[in-house]
Ligand SMILES: Nc1nc2c(ncn2[C@@H]2O[C@H](COP(=O)(O)OP(=O)(O)OP(=O)(O)O)[C@@H](O)[C@H]2O)c(=O)[nH]1
């Protein structure tokens with residue numbers, strides 16, 4: 028008898044493609060949230076595959092905190108050009124200028140919360156009714172509770188205590204005017220799956236993900252790269268370290284890990300041996316026990 | 329009927345996957361068990377452990393509360409119960425697992441069904457002190473209805489009954505009596521455990537020398553779970569039509585979807601339902617090149633040798649074993665809405681990629697969860713009721729029985745006013 032077994036990576040790929048097509052079909056104006064992080068890179072790659080040989084039938088939306096590593100922006104623009112995709116940028120910087128949001132003050136200020144309003148504004152402005160995100164359930168305990176198709180009310184809020192049942196692979200994306208959905212095609216992927224897939228698919232990543240030497244400061248136990256946005260404070264000393272990033276986000280809060288892994292294989296070895304979750308290094312999650320849930324309820328990615 | 333996997337050590341890329349769900353009544357220890365399973369198999373990260381240790385300490389718990397690993401919502405932590413499904417992922421050298429930890433409280437049955445609908449195995453917990461109770465029966469019945477073929481009855485909290493073999497045996501025979509009426513379950517195993525202390529979860533218990541069976545993890549790692557997919561009846565529900573509008577692919581029309589059964593090959597004769605138009609498969613495209621054959625659950629784009637009108641909601645199949653095409657559906661449903669189901673009620677039905685208006689024609693019976701007897705003549709379904717109904721759809725569906733195909737045999741009902749999903753249906 029023929030062997031019709033399908034490896035779990037292939038199953039995950041096939042599931043994600045199914046979700047992406049379902050999103051394109053069920054919504055009028057879907058958009059793919061592109062952060063420049065590895066998960067959104069994988070999601071974009073899957074979107075390319077889902078609609079090949081046609082172009083991706085929805086735009087990519089980048090919510091730009093203004094605190095980017097230049098490598099991220101370069102990578103984004105190259106990718107968009109290569110795919111012939113449509114890029115929309117929602118700028119936190121501009122939201123601050125327009126007075127729609129107010130910059131946090133104090134030593135641990137971050138633009139993380141400001142992203143929420145900027146994102147919601149960008150969704151409203153573009154009249155997007157579904158925003159696809161690269162979030163995975165294995166990342167964080169509140170995300171572990173998320174549906175593939177996750178309903179948001181007219182204020183962009185998530186109601187985790189009253190989610191729609193989601194049965195088999197039948198997705199109900201119906202909603203009232205002004206509401207929207209967040210869709211998570213990578214829900215069932217783990218960090219390891221993402222790395223293994225990128226290796227199997229030869230997906231190119233921004234150089235920041237590989238080990239490189241950089242000036243850093245250590246702040247609240249987190250290694251932050253010194254940049255235009257992160258300057259040493261009193262008492263902090265700038266060191267040179269070999270580091271890489273496990274996740275990519277706002278440069279002021281995304282912590283690096285010390286690492287010599289300069290190839291995909293070495294990174295995979297490191298991921299396999301890791302004793303900390305990849306978000307363990309993010310100052311935004313460290314704020315409180317339910318920091319992620321609170322942000323998600325308010326409309327975060 | 330459990331067979332062992334011959335080669336325990338596999339590479340990451342060719343490991344097989346087992347999806348399982350927890351079930352059982354509130355407080356029987358489901359979340360604690362999943363926490364224990366992951367903790368003892370070293371699948372917990374240091375920062376996760378630190379966080380639940382801190383929370384446990386703050387709350388003045390005696391032990392580190394491992395349920396906090398899956399009870400991730402604030403309300404869950406405050407109330408000490410699970411409200412919605414948590415998905416957890418872990419791998420041992422033998423297998424990869426996707427776990428759905430579901431709530432036991434009857435109010436959240438729909439979330440339990442959500443978690444169970446994609447599982448191949450259910451661990452049903454029973455509190456050794458309480459034995460088989462209504463919620464145990466309800467969840468077992470739902471698992472059976474969803475055709476989860478493998479069930480583990482984990483008799484938990486054995487530490488609270490002095491590790492009594494007699495208690496375990498009594499629960500086993502009680503459950504077996506009840507289960508004799510659950511016709512879809514292929515295999516049931518019974519394991520006495522203490523999720524709190526770890527007995528027989530990953531490590532063998534020293535408190536129950538009378539038990540000679542496997543630990544829970546060993547059972548999950550080695551159980552033979554046959555292929556879930558149907559490789560006989562070829563089905564491709566069309567999700568989306570790919571039209572590139574480029575010079576290179578000017579005439580390309582790819583019917584995109586995930587194969588829901590059977591096998592398609594280039595050159596195969598196919599029929600498009602419900603229209604009945606015939607064609608031959610020209611090619612099976614993916615971005616990585618053309619496939620020689622496509623089967624479940626692969627996502628592909630099919631091109632045909634002639635132009636016919638095909639759109640989302642259509643089903644491509646083969647002429648020798650077509651799906652049933654019809655507007656009258658006979659199905660078992662689980663009702664999820666606070667608003668009762670009324671005969672003659674109108675809904676939207678979603679089946680594969682198709683949506684149609686639907687009318688409840690008749691309630692045949694409801695099921696008494698404790699006795700599994702049919703209740704006839706009471707045709708009002710309220711929250712969490714399960715029973716058999718008939719539906720008339722405004723346009724034809726192309727379906728199979730749920731027994732034959734989990735994808736083409738399942739549907740949901742949606743309330744068009746509130747957009748809520750109000751029922752899960754399994755076609756007879
Ligand atoms: N003594 C003892 N207590 C246990 C055991 N397993 C769980 N418990 C306790 O039982 C209580 C309920 O455990 P949970 O894991 O939250 O139960 P659950 O089945 O997930 O509950 P819901 O998800 O709300 O349905 C907690 O206080 C646990 O510490 C056990 O093996 N022995």
Ligand SMILES: [Mg+2]
Pocket residue numbers: 358359360395409410429430431432
């Ligand atoms: Mg629980």
